[in-house]
Amino acid sequence: MLSIAHGPTGAFIASKINNPFISIPLILASHFLEDRVPHWDVGQGLTHQKKSKKSAFLQELFIDFPLSFLIVYLFFQVGRPFDYRPWLGWFFGLLPDFIEFPYLFLNFRGPLMKKFAAFHTWCHRSTSNKFWGLLPQFLVILLILLLK
Numbered sequence: 001m002l003s004i005a006h007g008p009t010g011a012f013i014a015s016k017i018n019n020p021f022i023s024i025p026l027i028l029a030s031h032f033l034e035d036r037v038p039h040w041d042v043g044q045g046l047t048h049q050k051k052s053k054k055s056a057f058l059q060e061l062f063i064d065f066p067l068s069f070l071i072v073y074l075f076f077q078v079g080r081p082f083d084y085r086p087w088l089g090w091f092f093g094l095l096p097d098f099i100e101f102p103y104l105f106l107n108f109r110g111p112l113m114k115k116f117a118a119f120h121t122w123c124h125r126s127t128s129n130k131f132w133g134l135l136p137q138f139l140v141i142l143l144i145l146l147l148k
C-alpha cells in the first residue's frame with residue numbers, strides 16, 4: 001500500500017499499545033498484511049515499464065511520503081503535547097519500504113536484500129485500477145480517524 005496507509009496504521013498501533021516489544025512486531029506485520037490487500041501504489045506500472053522509476057520516486061517523495069507525515073500529524077498531534085509513539089509507529093510502518101528503497105531505486109542487489117524484496121513482492125497484491133486500488137487505503141485512513 002501507499003505510505004498514507006502504512007504510516008498512519010503504524011502510528012495508530014503505537015499510540016494504542018505502549019509496549020514497543022508488542023507494538024513494533026504488530027506494526028511490521030500490519031505492513032505486510034496491508035500489502036496483501038489488492039491496492040494501487042506509486043510503484044504500479046514499474047514492472048511492465050509503463051512508468052519510469054523517476055516518476056514513481058517523485059510521486060513517492062513529493063506526494064505520498066509527505067501526506068503520510070501530515071496525516072499522522074493531524075490525527076495524532078494536533079491539539080496534543082508532543083508524543084513520540086505515533087512517530088515511532090509511523091517509522092516502523094514504513095520501515096519495510098525504507099529497506100527496499102535502495103533495491104528499487106538504486107539497484108542495490110545484495111543477497112539479503114534480494115531475499116527481502118522477494119518476500120515483499122510475494123506479499124504484494126496490486127491492481128492497476130486506481131479506484132479499487134485506492135479505496136481500501138482510504139478506508140484504512142477513515143477507520144484510523146474513527147478509532148484513534
Ligand SMILES: [Zn+2]
Nearest residue numbers: 001035096097
Ligand atoms: Zn510494502
